[in-house]
């Protein structure tokens with residue numbers, strides 16, 4: 578970010594002076610646009626389509642109240658849907674940092690069974706619990722995508738040879754655009770669909 582140091586210093590100074598509301602340069606259009614491109618407008622925590630679910634917000638992976646020096650640090654910024662943003666709020670556990678989809682191998686921490694989410698590490702437990710990723714709302718949203726993918730899978734499985742490759746194209750298009758990709762891929766893989774490296 579071009580103005581990173583100025584904006585960081587401005588924030589820290591305002592915070593020290595007790596200014597309210599604090600400057601929020603991380604909401605700058607330039608930052609938000611770049612993050613939308615980087616994240617494909619998906620929530621860093623639940624993988625919801627931010628434009629579809631609600632107007633998402635620029636999110637500080639490490640909360641700005643605890644880490645004011647990272648307030649405009651690019652590697653600390655991502656996008657989150659409003660639900661996750663609200664749930665996570667200022668929570669942070671240094672011993673068990675939240676699973677970061679851009680740095681961590683998610684499957685080491687979180688696995689999906691249909692629309693259900695299961696933590697398989699301490700950091701996974703921290704992430705799922707603190708951010709509410711197992712809520713009814715999020716579970717239902719994942720099931721919707723998983724069920725849609727499984728309908729395509731069933732058509733593909735029964736398909737006559739003449740339309741099989743067309744269904745494979747449909748599945749690729751679905752995978753390229755679907756939210757909750759972790760749950761969708763787990764379901765397809767579990768059902769025996771040969772996921773290619775490009776789709777993974």
Ligand SMILES: [Zn+2]
Pocket residue numbers: 620621622623624625657658659660661662
């Ligand atoms: Zn979310």
